[in-house]
Amino acid sequence: MTKPSLTPAQLSTLAAEMRAHGITELDLRLPGGDRIRLKAPAPAAPVATAAVPPATSTPPAPSAQTIAAPGPGRLMFTHPARTQPAACPGDRVAPGDIVAWLAVESLISPVTAPAAGTLGAALAEEGALLGYGSPVFALVPEAAPTGPNQMS
Amino acid sequence: MSAPFLEVLATPALNSVQDLGRPGQRRWGIGPTGMVDALALQVGNALLGNAPDAAGLELQLFPVRLRVLRDGAIALTGADCDARLDGRPVPPWWALPVRAGQVLELSPPGATRRDLAAPALRACLSVAGGIDVPEVLGSRATHVRCAFGGLEGRALRAGDVLDAGAAQAPAFRDPAGFGALPPATALPLGDDPEATTVRVIPAAEYPAFTDASHAAFWNDPWRVTIQSDRMGMRLEGTTPLKRAVVQEMRSHGIVCGVVQVPPGGHPIIQLNDGNTAGGYPKMGVVIDPDLWRLAQLPPRRLLRFQRCDLAQARAAALEQEDYLAGLRRLSALSLMTPEAA
Known part of the structure; x- marks a missing residue:
């Protein structure tokens, strides 16, 4: 006995809404435990403006x-x-x-660093309305996982 | 089913278990007590999916250190105490999962960081399921003066172990937690950045005061003195408030938020542990939806009174209820029900 998941009509409505609002990825967890992920095809010009100049001094350049x-x-x-x-x-x-x-009405969600590193430039403006996956900061990850308290 | 959840490792005096108070007992001379910043408690409970009146800890003096004894969830609201969970910063107005063994540390507001947007005095710690102490006269609030309610009718001390009511803590979609837009941002009031503004309905003896007193009451800033605590706050102004004709008054019932004027002319505002009756003339009453603003006003800060009527007070109460309802609705989306987790 599984609970009814989304109907094809509901799925296509969701896809249309995503297109209409420029949402590229949707991760839905439904009551009952089902999880549905919808992903739009990658846009032709990716957002990554990657203004990181080719680093010459740091050899492994993470x-x-x-x-x-x-x-x-x-x-x-x-x-x-x-x-x-x-x-x-x-x-x-x-x-x-x-x-x-990120604030939605009166609720605040955190934007967290996915890995250890050094923060680069902010990639969005204070007060900007962001969507799922919008870049907030550039992050230069640490070169390699170093031992605890290891001096470099 | 409740179980030990928090151990108090260190606390100064005056921190206690509080809920939304003990209404309906005034005729016995028993005041409401309860969290002075009741809105902070309701925000914490909304974030955790608790009942609105679930008990929490009111923290007025710091530093406070607590050890988590069991996996669960907490919310920190009210004053920004630069909280650290095992050393990692916890933002103000925040709910997050905690694990057994972790240590939570709170510092005096403004002592460890200088970037507080507004003055703050009292912090509230909510736990998933609420702090579980026996109900006395329908409430878990500590009545310190009468030595009942809360944890053995007294303030917290090192070594205390507090039970929490939740059998199963809510699961967070993001382990970093989530938070609420602070009430000061969501429900702004007043245009003097140097002062806290509260709305006041004129009370029975208001007409007995002189015109100069009326003008001073509404237009002057009033300084909170250090003679302020959970019982009430004493204010100081440049123009003492005087009645045109001084008449002795019999003692009568008074409520939280009442602005009384003793013979010296410097007003007193009664708070949660205040008297249930008094005989001073009353200038006005701070409306319930603004009591949280008083709760966060430290000594030496300035207070302004803004005149309001019953309809405006009701509108303010509705605005606050909308804010809380929005938080409850949105928090439910950030928490997974135990079945789905």
Whole structure:
């Protein structure tokens, strides 16, 4: 006995809504445990403006990645109860560190660093309305996992 | 089914278990007590999917250190105490999962970070399922003066172990947790950045005061003195409030938020642990939806009174209820039900 999942009509409505609102990826968890992921074909011009100049001095040059919005919301680098941003370009971050927030109505979600590294430039403006996967910060990951408390 | 959830490792005096208070007992001389910032508790409970009146910890003095004894979830609301969970920062107005063995540390508001957007005084710690202590006269609130309710009728101390009511903690879609837009942002009031503004309905003896007193009451900023606690706050102004004709008054029932004027002319606002009766003339009453603003006002800060009527007070209460309803609805989307987790 499985609960009814989404009907083809509902799926196509969702796909149309995604196209209409420029949503590229949708991850739905339905009551009953079903999970549905819808992904739009990659756009011709990817968002990655990757303005990282070819680094000549650092030999292994770890590939830059981005910290992306985990969902839709209005971007806040500074928590509304504070006056200083959560993180700034150049800050070292650990996986799971909160680097910004997204507000939807009265709820605030965290934007977290996916890996250890150094924050690069902010890739969106304070107050911007972001969608799932929108880049928030550039992140230069740490070259290699170093041992605990190892000096480099 | 409740089980030990938190152990108090360190706390100064005056921190206690509180809920939304103990209404309906005033005729016995028993005041409401309860969380002074009741909105902070309701926000914490909304984030965790708790009942709105689930008990939490009111933290007024710091530093506070607590050890988590069992996997679960907490929410920190009210004053921004630069909280750390095993050293990792927890944002203000935030709910997050916790694991057995983790240690939560809270610092005095503004002591460890200088970037608080507004003054703050009292923090609220909510736990999934609520702090479970026996109900006394229908409430879990600690009545410290009468030594009943809460945990053995007293403030918290090191070594205390607090039970939480949730059999199963909610699961978070993001282990970093999520939070609420602070009430100061969602429900802004007043245009003086140097002062907190609260709305007041004039009370019975208002007409007895002089015109100069009326003008000073509404137009002057009032400074909170250090003689302020859970019982009430004493204010200081440049123009003492005086009645045109001074008449002795019999003691009568008073409520939380009442602005009384003792003979010296410097007003007192009664709070949650305040008296149930008093004989001072009353200038007005701070409306219920603005009591949380008083709760977060530290000594030496300024307070302004904004005149309002019953209809405006009701509108303010509805606005606050909308904010909480929105939080409950949106939090449910950020939490997975235990079945789906």
